[in-house]
Amino acid sequence: METAATETGKEIGFATALVRLSHLVQQVFAEVSRERELTPQQAQLLCMLIDGPIGMTELSRLLNLEKSSLTGLVDRVERRGLVARARDSHDRRACRIAVTEQGSRTGADAHQAVITRLEALAEEVPPADKRLLADVVAQMLAVREGG
Numbered sequence: 001m002e003t004a005a006t007e008t009g010k011e012i013g014f015a016t017a018l019v020r021l022s023h024l025v026q027q028v029f030a031e032v033s034r035e036r037e038l039t040p041q042q043a044q045l046l047c048m049l050i051d052g053p054i055g056m057t058e059l060s061r062l063l064n065l066e067k068s069s070l071t072g073l074v075d076r077v078e079r080r081g082l083v084a085r086a087r088d089s090h091d092r093r094a095c096r097i098a099v100t101e102q103g104s105r106t107g108a109d110a111h112q113a114v115i116t117r118l119e120a121l122a123e124e125v126p127p128a129d130k131r132l133l134a135d136v137v138a139q140m141l142a143v144r145e146g147g
Contacts, residue, residue: 025118032113036106041065042077046099046107053098055088082106 012020026040033043041063048054048062060070074097077083082103088094099107122130 024121025114028117028121029114032110032117035113036110038106038110041073042082043107043110045073045077045097046082046103047111049083049097049099050104050107050111053086053096055094055096057094059097077103 029043030040033040036043038046044063045059048059054062056067056070056074059065059074060067063070063073065073074083074085078085081100083097083099085095086098088096
């Protein structure tokens with residue numbers, strides 16, 4: 001079993017380290033969201049939509065939310081003027097969710113703030129270790145996504 005040293009001198013395993021990293025990233029995301037008067041899910045939705053509109057079915061899969069929960073999330077963010085629904089040109093029954101100009105600015109700002117804070121936390125980590133971690137995460141994501 002592979003382990004890594006922590007500040008306390010105790011060693012933790014790979015999976016435990018990933019879980020703790022996940023918690024850290026969630027905490028940073030929550031802090032950044034709160035500062036922008038968003039919930040973490042609202043910020044995550046805006047970040048996902050920065051590259052263009054996404055259909056509700058795909059958003060449900062990406063956010064790991066049931067359709068009813070996603071509908072409520074989109075309703076709340078739409079009321080704030082951050083997203084808009086548009087009919088899908090290929091399927092009249094479906095809609096795609098797009099960020100508004102304000103939503104795009106808010107999402108991009110939140111995304112950059114998360115990145116900046118995570119980079120600051122890893123400031124002392126050698127560049128080669130950062131590249132290695134990025135490669136490992138990319139491999140894990142590829143396995144998860146079936147690629």
